[in-house]
Amino acid sequence: MPDWPGHRAGQHLDVRLTAEDGYRAQRSYSIASSPQDPMLEITVERLEDGEVSPWLAGDAQAGDELELRGPIGGYFVWAPERGGPLLLIAGGSGLVPLMCIERLRRAAAPEIASTLLISARRPEDLIYAEELRAGSAVVTYTREQPAGWTGYARRVDRDMLAEVAPPAGGRPHCYVCGPTGFVEVVAEALVDLGHHRALIKTERFGATGG
Amino acid sequence: MADRLCEDSRVSPISRGFRRRESGGDDSRLPPGQHLVGGFPVLSAGPTPHTPLDQWTFSLDGMIDEPLRWSWDELRALPAEPIHCDIHCVTSWSKLDTEWEGVSVDTLLEGVETEAASITAWCDGGYTTNLPIEDVTDGKAWVAFTYDGRPLEPEHGGPARLLVPHLYLWKSAKWVRGITLRPDDEPGFWESLGYHPRGDPWQEQRYWGD
Amino acid sequence: MDETMLDGNAAAGDLQQLFAVEVTQMVGVCDGCGTSGPLAEVRTFALAPGLTLRCPACDAVLARLVHLPDRTLVELHGFRRLELLS
Numbered sequence: 001m002p003d004w005p006g007h008r009a010g011q012h013l014d015v016r017l018t019a020e021d022g023y024r025a026q027r028s029y030s031i032a033s034s035p036q037d038p039m040l041e042i043t044v045e046r047l048e049d050g051e052v053s054p055w056l057a058g059d060a061q062a063g064d065e066l067e068l069r070g071p072i073g074g075y076f077v078w079a080p081e082r083g084g085p086l087l088l089i090a091g092g093s094g095l096v097p098l099m100c101i102e103r104l105r106r107a108a109a110p111e112i113a114s115t116l117l118i119s120a121r122r123p124e125d126l127i128y129a130e131e132l133r134a135g136s137a138v139v140t141y142t143r144e145q146p147a148g149w150t151g152y153a154r155r156v157d158r159d160m161l162a163e164v165a166p167p168a169g170g171r172p173h174c175y176v177c178g179p180t181g182f183v184e185v186v187a188e189a190l191v192d193l194g195h196h197r198a199l200i201k202t203e204r205f206g207a208t209g210g
Numbered sequence: 211m212a213d214r215l216c217e218d219s220r221v222s223p224i225s226r227g228f229r230r231r232e233s234g235g236d237d238s239r240l241p242p243g244q245h246l247v248g249g250f251p252v253l254s255a256g257p258t259p260h261t262p263l264d265q266w267t268f269s270l271d272g273m274i275d276e277p278l279r280w281s282w283d284e285l286r287a288l289p290a291e292p293i294h295c296d297i298h299c300v301t302s303w304s305k306l307d308t309e310w311e312g313v314s315v316d317t318l319l320e321g322v323e324t325e326a327a328s329i330t331a332w333c334d335g336g337y338t339t340n341l342p343i344e345d346v347t348d349g350k351a352w353v354a355f356t357y358d359g360r361p362l363e364p365e366h367g368g369p370a371r372l373l374v375p376h377l378y379l380w381k382s383a384k385w386v387r388g389i390t391l392r393p394d395d396e397p398g399f400w401e402s403l404g405y406h407p408r409g410d411p412w413q414e415q416r417y418w419g420d
Numbered sequence: 421m422d423e424t425m426l427d428g429n430a431a432a433g434d435l436q437q438l439f440a441v442e443v444t445q446m447v448g449v450c451d452g453c454g455t456s457g458p459l460a461e462v463r464t465f466a467l468a469p470g471l472t473l474r475c476p477a478c479d480a481v482l483a484r485l486v487h488l489p490d491r492t493l494v495e496l497h498g499f500r501r502l503e504l505l506s
Binding site: 028070 | 422423424425426427428429430432433436442443444445458459460461466467
Binding site for chain 1: 222223224225226227228229230231248249
């Protein structure tokens with residue numbers, strides 16, 4: 001992609017589509033691909049009544065043009081220099097930037113420990129399911145669970161975090177991403193468990209995918 | 211990493227096959243640039259206020275001999291009427307045939323002598339909007355507290371909002387608590403930052419200079 | 421909880437056009453209550469005729485941004501000041 005300056009794990013970009021009559025629509029998407037990956041990848045959830053996602057996830061073909069702005073963000077980013085351990089907590093599509101961070105860690109600093117806790121509604125809603133199977137991510141399915149599931153089956157709460165998260169004394173870098181309500185509950189629970197606010201970074205997503 | 215400062219001087223590529231949402235249905239009832247939506251989008255510039263009804267009041271002040279104030283019970287004791295109308299948001303969505311119930315602003319102004327040319331509606335949370343007085347009198351505006359047969363939901367402006375359906379919906383101020391009668395225009399929350407002082411959707415008065 | 425409320429990360433794309441330095445890490449001080457913090461953590465209301473940034477402590481309006489067809493209007497007067505790390 002011409003002019004692309006490269007990105008940091010956790011950043012997002014703004015996508016703008018222009019129709020023939022000049023009509024424009026814009027949405028934000030977190031970058032899924034690791035910064036080391038030569039191909040830029042974003043993950044788009046197709047919303048039934050969406051305006052942009054159906055085009056991106058359905059109509060777009062190789063060679064189609066769209067406009068990008070970015071990469072954007074310097075707060076919700078991680079690079080190996082920042083160190084670890086990492087605590088990555090994702091709600092729904094909030095998994096995208098955290099997967100980017102995890103992919104970078106695996107490729108560039110596998111010696112840094114990471115704990116990945118993911119909340120999804122149903123098994124079919126879990127993004128990157130194949131890739132996650134190879135790792136040790138903890139998943140909680142809040143609405144429907146797979147047959148024979150013995151894992152968590154409720155929304156992330158303080159008790160779950162107490163069981164899953166590394167101890168606050170280890171000063172993990174916490175990244176929490178997902179819907180606003182999810183992020184706020186999780187962030188407060190982490191503070192309650194002793195994690196310092198300065199080590200907790202949050203990014204709230206809306207239904208518009210940004 | 212800096213954005214391209216001159217991006218708007220370049221022509222945007224057309225995203226092949228992308229188009230705005232279909233307006234569908236009865237186009238003759240849609241002002242220019244609007245499209246129909248199925249749900250009722252929630253737009254807000256701030257968090258949803260929750261004023262308890264026993265603390266809620268509606269005030270009429272400004273260019274008036276004696277400022278007036280109604281408690282919730284007093285407002286509800288005034289004659290109310292059903293309102294059947296189409297609503298048009300400046301962000302381009304419209305809903306036809308919406309059903310409300312409320313007290314006409316004419317009822318609130320009954321017996322009031324004023325030389326006000328303009329009003330400012332002010333609200334819990336700090337939102338304001340200004341309107342020419344002719345646009346809220348003679349059956350054009352209400353303080354509405356019922357939507358679709360049910361008490362108006364907080365996210366849609368409950369317990370009560372201003373309803374001025376012949377103008378863009380940003381004039382129908384949510385969480386309204388009073389009207390100030392003024393000799394001149396005092397640009398409100400959006401009018402002070404680019405939005406049209408009047409906002410007639412049929413003349414597409416969205417922005418300054420339209 | 422207002423699920424439609426986001427944070428400063430969502431405003432960054434628009435705000436970045438104003439600043440030569442990365443905005444989400446920039447620290448803002450609320451002129452209403454004096455609370456300070458990174459812009460990434462301000463409350464952002466983006467589903468509206470424009471963008472509104474509010475203080476996470478007191479909800480005062482920090483800044484607003486509106487895209488008109490031919491220009492963008494911004495007002496920042498809810499910030500007592502902004503701090504950029506050098």
